[in-house]
Amino acid sequence: xxxxxxxxxxxxxxxxxxxxxxxxxxxxxxxxxxxxxxxxxxxxxxxxxxxxxxxxxxxxxxxxxxxxxxxxxxxxxxxxxxxxxxxxx
Numbered sequence: 001x002x003x004x005x006x007x008x009x010x011x012x013x014x015x016x017x018x019x020x021x022x023x024x025x026x027x028x029x030x031x032x033x034x035x036x037x038x039x040x041x042x043x044x045x046x047x048x049x050x051x052x053x054x055x056x057x058x059x060x061x062x063x064x065x066x067x068x069x070x071x072x073x074x075x076x077x078x079x080x081x082x083x084x085x086x087x088x089x
Contacts, residue, residue, distance in 0.1 A: 002029040004048055008040040008066065009033075009055040009082070018053065037061030044070045049077060056083040 005028055007015050015033045022028050031047050034040040037058045044052065052070055056063035067079050 002027055004029050004031045004050045005053060006031055006040070006043060006047070006049045006051070007033040007053045008035075008037075008058065009053075010035045010057070010059050011055075014055075035059075037066045040066055041069050041073070044077070045073050049074060051078045051080060053080045053082065056081050 005022055007018055007022075007030065009015050009018070012035060015035070019030050019033060022030050031049060032043050034043055037060045040052070040054070040058070043049070052067075054063050054067060054070075058066060063081055063083075067081070070077055070079065
């Protein structure tokens with residue numbers, strides 16, 4: 001059974017590239033992607049997701065706030081946080 005991954009990043013080109021890379025892995029299934037925090041939380045509520053790949057800087061909500069809300073909906077969700085910032089967030 002593949003690991004179900006959801007990609008949340010406000011840069012469509014990044015999401016597309018990461019999806020293409022992940023889809024080459026037979027043990028991973030990309031179940032969706034979103035460019036906003038609101039869309040991310042809606043999708044995590046509606047779909048089975050094992051891993052959320054989350055940009056820390058999302059429009060509308062911060063990555064940490066999205067992560068907190070996502071974990072309330074799916075307590076066993078693994079979250080990988082990505083950032084382009086050099087400083088601690």
